[in-house]
Structure formats: structure tokens, C-alpha cells
Amino acid sequence: MKNINLNNVKFETTAVKPEQYPYGNIPEVAFVGRSNVGKSSMINALLNRKDLAKVGAVPGKTRVINFFNVDNKLYFVDLPGYGYANVSKKEQQSWKYMIETYLYTRKQLKLIIMIVDIRHLPTENDKIMHVWLKESNIPYIIAATKADKISKSQINKNISDIKEVLELNGEISVIPVSSKTKQGKDELWKLIKLNIFRSEKD
Template sequence: MKITSAEFIKSATDPYHYPDDLLPEVAFVGRSNVGKSSLINTLVNRKRLAKTSNTPGRTQLVNFFVINEALSFVDLPGYGYAKVPVSVKRGWSAMVEGYLEGRENLRLVVMILDIRREPSGNDDMLAQWLRDNNIEIAFVLTKTDKISRSQGNIARRKIGEHLGVPHDELLPFSAKTRSGKDEIWGVIETACFPGP
């Protein structure tokens, strides 16, 4: 997709403050520090649309961005960071679940996993919850530039087996080399703008 515009719209903690437009939405979710913001920025050819940080747990709100005035990207808080207080974790969990459960214009959840790490218990629970709620998922494996191609193929198969997903449905991606960007956009466009 050719990007003509990408704008931050607002941050919110609850449905009362979500944008009230009816644009199709793609939500991005994953463990803290998995490369979520870098993925969003690469997809829209911007360096700082979604704020990146070396500090895990930085995203603590639901952040909305409008792309080409045609669809929205939604950056959800990362999960699984140990140094965050339990009360904050509970709040994040409620915020994310509230968004995913109640958002009628949600078309796709991009679930982001670090290709170098085995999926966590939180990853497993979220993937199962999305399936149970019939929410379409695209699994993206980030940081592929950090390992060799053969290591990547092995990791992809292992992660696929772990999640019960055919390995060729896992989308490898590198923010550094931008590889995988077009394939991810293909999945997003199919979900948001299905043909007749």
C-alpha cells in the first residue's frame, strides 16, 4: 500500500474515549519490547509515528493512528514485563481485553512475537482468547535480522508448532531491513478491504 498520510489521533484508556469513526481497525499487540512500535513505523514509512523505547512497558495507553484516511492502526499496551506493578498489569489487561471484546470495526489483530524467543504463557493465552472470540489473527515474527536464515527457518517451525499454526502463515519481519513489510500489508489489506 502506498502511504500518503499517517497521523496520530489520540490515546485512550477506555471505550468512551475511543475515536467514533467507523474506519476498519488493525490492532497491534505483543509482549513488551517485541518491536511493536518499530513494526508500525516501518509499515507507514515514518520514524517516530509510534514511539519506540528501549524500556519495556512504555506503551500504557491504547493509541490510535489513521492511515491514508482509510484505516486505523491501534497500538495496544505490551504485556509480560516483570517490573511493572501488579495493579498496572491488571489495568492494562482490562484495557486490552475491553478494546478487543467490544470494538466492532476491529478487522485484524497483528500479534507480534520475537523470532528468537519461544512464545510465553501470555502469548499462548492471548492467541487462544482471540481464537475463542473469532478474531482474525496475523502472527508476525520480528527481529529476523538478528539470526541467520537457517536459524530463522528452525525458529519459525518451532513457533508454528507451539502455537498450532502452519509455519508458512507466520510472517517474518525485520525493521532494520524492512523485509516482510509487503507481505504484512497484503494481509492487512485483505482483512480491511475484502473483495466483492
């Protein structure tokens, strides 16, 4: 398995349209999920950094796509969160267009990590996102974050409720994670490497 040097991580660029995406063939892992669910925090946790990706005090403010260069071997892509109600219809449309353009057209996109909140049942937008993921040919993982906010005994029940709402069959698992305690971090990394480098021998 390819080794990744987490001391060699940096912010690469911000994009709102394809001409601004990074050039080259480095594979990309995109993080999707509703606004404020914990996408940026999860990127920071995976990269052992406190504030590489901006953790939002104001939900819905991140309406750009941020690319983080991980040891020149992959990019982590922080997509704007969906489902933030407090914006105009027009803004919602342009935001939707930006995310869809990336997801539909980006050849380098090799894995999507969908983040949901372990405390809550998936929202309508989560369901729509998941149906899209299922129908795309892009591999994806579902991580239920903020696991530190519920008791250990609640975790399994909430995970099975989330699976039920998303109508998951056995193939897709939902991994409990926490950016705060780093629960699930090693498992996520394992799955990222497996998906990104599976065709390579090293």
C-alpha cells in the first residue's frame, strides 16, 4: 500500500468552476454532506491538522470548493455543504450547480466520502445525495460523525437507523467516526487507500 507522508500536506487551491480545478492526474477524494455536519473537521482530523480546512462558525458560508494536496498523491476535496436553508433560491441554485458540475465531470474523482450526523436520521437532502451516489459509478463510503456526542451503547442503534433510512443493503457500511476523539480515523484511511491505490502494487 502506498505510503502517505502526512507532514507533506498543504492547501492547494480554491475553485468555483472547472477551469480552476488543479491540473494533472492526482486522484481525488471528495467530502460531501450537509452544511455544518463536520466535513472540514474530518479533513483536518484525517490530515492531523487543526485548521487546514476552515471549520465554520457560520454554517453555509463555504460556497467554494477547496482542494488539499496530500503528499502529492491525492487531493482531499472539501465541497460546499448542502441543505443550508438560510440562503436565497438563486444562491441555492448556483451552489447546486457548482457541486453537480464537480461530481458529474471530474475524471480524477475516485472516491466520495459522505458524512452524516450520527445523532440524527438522514435528511431529505442526504437521501437525495445517497441515491445519486448509488447511481453514479463512483465508489463511496458513508461516515457518521460526531460519535463522541452520543453514548457508546447508542452508536450501533443509530447506525442501523441511518442504514434503514438510506435503504442501504449489506454492501455499504456506515462507519462511526469523530473528529474530536479520532474514532474511526484509521478505518477511514484504510478505506481511502484501498479505494485509491487498489490497482497499484506498492
